[in-house]
Amino acid sequence: MNNTLRIAILVEEGRQRIISSGDWLTVAELSELTAQTVDELKTKVYSLMSEGQIFSINYEGVDYFPTYAFDASGGYQVVPALKAVIEILATRKDAWGMAFWFGSSNSHLGGRQPKELIRTDLGTVLDAASDEVCGILHG
Structure with a gap:
C-alpha cells in the first residue's frame, strides 16, 4: 500500500471518529432543540458561519455543526469564546x-480536549490554539 492511500485511509478513519463522536448536529437536529424552524435556523447558522462565530463540517453532503458551539443552558446561543x-x-x-483539533x-x-474547556478556560484554549498554528519555536 502506498503512502497516499494509507494517508487517505487514516483521514477517513479520523472523519468517522469525529462524525460518530456525538458532538455534531444538523440544522434539523438543532431546530428540534431550539424550537426554531429549519429555515430560520439555516439563515442564522450560515450567517454566524460567515461572521466566523461557528464552523461546520460537511460529511456525505450534509453540514454538521459542533454541539460545543452552542450553550444548551443558555437557549442554544453560540458560545462567544468560539470565535x-x-x-x-x-x-x-x-x-x-x-474539528480534529477540538x-x-x-x-x-493537560491531555484534555479543547472542546471540553472552551467555556471554562478560554485563555488556555487560546494559548493551545496559538501553539497549534505556530508550532514550537526554537531560539
Whole structure:
C-alpha cells in the first residue's frame, strides 16, 4: 500500500471518529432543540458561519455543526469564546482540521480536549490554539 492511500485511509478513519463522536448536529437536529424552524435556523447558522462565530463540517453532503458551539443552558446561543479560537485556527486549518483539533487530546491542556474547556478556560484554549498554528519555536 502506498503512502497516499494509507494517508487517505487514516483521514477517513479520523472523519468517522469525529462524525460518530456525538458532538455534531444538523440544522434539523438543532431546530428540534431550539424550537426554531429549519429555515430560520439555516439563515442564522450560515450567517454566524460567515461572521466566523461557528464552523461546520460537511460529511456525505450534509453540514454538521459542533454541539460545543452552542450553550444548551443558555437557549442554544453560540458560545462567544468560539470565535476567537476559530480566528486563530482558521489561519492554518480548514473545518475538518478544526474539528480534529477540538476533539483531540491536547498536551497544552493537560491531555484534555479543547472542546471540553472552551467555556471554562478560554485563555488556555487560546494559548493551545496559538501553539497549534505556530508550532514550537526554537531560539
